Amino acid sequence: MHGRQxxxxxxxxxxxxxxxxxxxxxHAAGDPKLGADMFAQECSECHSVKEGKNKKGPSLFxxxxxxxxxxxxxxxxxxxxxxxxxxxxxxxxxxxxxxRQVVPGGKMKYDGLEEEKxxxxxxxxxxxxx
Amino acid sequence: xxxxxNYGCRQAGIVRHGLTAVFSLLLFGTAVQxxxxxxxxxxxxxxxxxxxxxxxxxxxxTPYGIRFKLGGYSDSxxxxxxxxxxxxxxxxxxxxxxxxAGGAAPHYGSNxxxxxxxxxxxxxxRLADNFGAFVxxxxxxxxxxxxxxxxxxxxxRQLTLGGKxxxxxxxxxxxxxIQDPFNTLPAWGFPYASSDLAPTPAAAPLLNGGLxxxxxxxxxxxxWNDSIYAExxxxxxxxxxxxxxxxxxxxxxELSHPAxxxxxxxxxxxxKQNWSVGLVGLNASLQPDRNGGxxxxxxxxxxxxxxxxxxxxxxxxxxxARYIHEYQTRNASFDAGEATNLKGSLNELNFNASYYYDxxxxxxxxxxxxxxSSDPTLYGPSGSPDSSGYIFQADWTPFGKESSWHAPWxxxxxxxxxxxYNKFDGTSSxxxxxxxxxxxxxxxx
Numbered sequence: 001m002h003g004r005q006x007x008x009x010x011x012x013x014x015x016x017x018x019x020x021x022x023x024x025x026x027h028a029a030g031d032p033k034l035g036a037d038m039f040a041q042e043c044s045e046c047h048s049v050k051e052g053k054n055k056k057g058p059s060l061f062x063x064x065x066x067x068x069x070x071x072x073x074x075x076x077x078x079x080x081x082x083x084x085x086x087x088x089x090x091x092x093x094x095x096x097x098x099x100r101q102v103v104p105g106g107k108m109k110y111d112g113l114e115e116e117k118x119x120x121x122x123x124x125x126x127x128x129x130x
Numbered sequence: 131x132x133x134x135x136n137y138g139c140r141q142a143g144i145v146r147h148g149l150t151a152v153f154s155l156l157l158f159g160t161a162v163q164x165x166x167x168x169x170x171x172x173x174x175x176x177x178x179x180x181x182x183x184x185x186x187x188x189x190x191x192t193p194y195g196i197r198f199k200l201g202g203y204s205d206s207x208x209x210x211x212x213x214x215x216x217x218x219x220x221x222x223x224x225x226x227x228x229x230x231a232g233g234a235a236p237h238y239g240s241n242x243x244x245x246x247x248x249x250x251x252x253x254x255x256r257l258a259d260n261f262g263a264f265v266x267x268x269x270x271x272x273x274x275x276x277x278x279x280x281x282x283x284x285x286x287r288q289l290t291l292g293g294k295x296x297x298x299x300x301x302x303x304x305x306x307x308i309q310d311p312f313n314t315l316p317a318w319g320f321p322y323a324s325s326d327l328a329p330t331p332a333a334a335p336l337l338n339g340g341l342x343x344x345x346x347x348x349x350x351x352x353x354w355n356d357s358i359y360a361e362x363x364x365x366x367x368x369x370x371x372x373x374x375x376x377x378x379x380x381x382x383x384e385l386s387h388p389a390x391x392x393x394x395x396x397x398x399x400x401x402k403q404n405w406s407v408g409l410v411g412l413n414a415s416l417q418p419d420r421n422g423g424x425x426x427x428x429x430x431x432x433x434x435x436x437x438x439x440x441x442x443x444x445x446x447x448x449x450x451a452r453y454i455h456e457y458q459t460r461n462a463s464f465d466a467g468e469a470t471n472l473k474g475s476l477n478e479l480n481f482n483a484s485y486y487y488d489x490x491x492x493x494x495x496x497x498x499x500x501x502x503s504s505d506p507t508l509y510g511p512s513g514s515p516d517s518s519g520y521i522f523q524a525d526w527t528p529f530g531k532e533s534s535w536h537a538p539w540x541x542x543x544x545x546x547x548x549x550x551y552n553k554f555d556g557t558s559s560x561x562x563x564x565x566x567x568x569x570x571x572x573x574x575x
Contacts, residue, residue, distance in 0.1 A: 040444075045194050046194075054176055056175055
């Protein structure tokens with residue numbers, strides 16, 4: 001009985017640890033320094049990280065945690081305005097992986113960042129912008 | 131414009147009266163000059179100049195700039211009130227290795243001349259949904275005249291074809307290849323600025339500015355899946371009256387039937403880097419005498435390629451190359467005794483590479499070569515059209531970036547360019563006498 005309890009405890013603790021790690025490795029493992037370079041390469045043509053500076057895309061200053069379509073001085077697409085997305089790390093990850101799947105009909109003309117590690121780096125960088 | 135090889139003289143077949151004619155044809159070249167990054171585009175889109183242009187100043191396009199052009203100059207930030215107007219000034223100082231007897235141009239000395247190269251006003255940007263224009267009117271300080279310059283008016287639509295994003299459009303323009311989105315063909319090739327007060331080689335394929343400003347053409351194009359580009363169109367001569375009204379000299383003669391233009395390209399944008407390869411063709415029959423008579427036929431076919439490393443945009447490198455072969459059948463020149471041979475050919479090779487640091491400091495080096503079949507009557511004393519040499523340029527572009535002073539209104543490039551000739555109009559001896567130092571200041575707002 002005692003042995004069985006230990007196995008269950010072990011399995012539960014492994015599962016919880018795995019979930020926590022799984023949640024954190026996709027984002028927290030990102031390197032913001034590498035992310036800054038990846039951002040410069042993939043995103044900076046259309047997005048500024050300066051507060052209030054909108055280009056073809058909206059400013060990404062403090063984007064993590066922001067509600068989609070919430071910058072007053074930027075003209076969003078209707079699908080983006082209606083998306084009700086809150087830009088959590090997970091949502092950003094999904095969006096920059098497949099923009100057109102997450103917001104069909106949106107304005108962003110970007111095919112997506114394929115590598116999970118690259119996305120994690122970019123998100124780590126965006127998380128520093130506060 | 132007495133510019134570098136990319137915008138040199140008209141094709142040799144219309145050289146009729148020796149050096150005088152060559153000189154006047156060179157001057158005619160001022161009618162259409164390479165155009166540049168336009169702040170009105172930046173104001174319209176909210177983008178920096180550096181988003182569309184290598185080195186934060188035109189005309190060398192990045193993939194973003196290529197898409198903007200193909201989209202009909204109409205992409206915007208979605209806001210109203212953008213005025214599609216820009217202006218540009220370029221002043222320069224030119225030194226040639228030896229003095230030019232009689233002056234570099236009327237009103238100028240034989241050497242070390244300072245001048246206003248050009249002052250231009252542009253209607254450039256979105257005019258309606260999917261519809262935009264790039265129309266340049268230029269005052270040439272050397273010619274002391276104003277004329278209609280580069281013109282490219284577009285309508286473009288986005289659609290899905292075979293499940294892939296596709297841009298289709300039409301362009302009304304006044305120079306074959308002025309509408310091209312890549313950085314390799316003569317209309318947009320390096321050097322992007324050159325002296326109007328220096329000698330340049332006489333022979334060049336028709337595709338290298340031979341019809342610039344003299345024609346109106348309509349082309350249709352498609353850009354499929356961000357990779358395959360195809361275009362076809364036709365050009366016809368403008369009437370003498372129309373050219374006169376636009377301030378353009380009626381020097382090139384008249385197309386006896388519409389000239390055909392076609393283009394195929396493959397483009398691969400990997401964000402960090404991109405490359406393209408292409409083919410281009412122009413077929414024209416040019417009648418020197420508008421009142422009638424035989425024509426000179428030109429069949430140009432070219433191949434081109436480009437590569438850009440963009441990375442984080444701190445270190446940017448580019449390579450552009452083209453090769454054009456031209457078949458000539460000189461019925462008119464032969465009949466008039468201006469050519470010894472009925473048939474001939476020209477080959478133009480142009481290769482250049484650039485490096486830009488921080489989208490501000492630039493170095494470019496280029497090689498150019500024109501070779502062809504000899505003709506003792508057509509090509510003057512040497513009987514050969516051959517010219518070749520190198521062009522080196524260093525430039526500084528302090529503005530045009532996101533954080534630049536008064537962006538996107540203030541744009542400046544200062545450049546120093548040196549052209550050296552190994553061969554000039556068929557002769558190697560004294561070719562270096564034409565070597566040119568060109569110092570320029572270029573403003574756009």
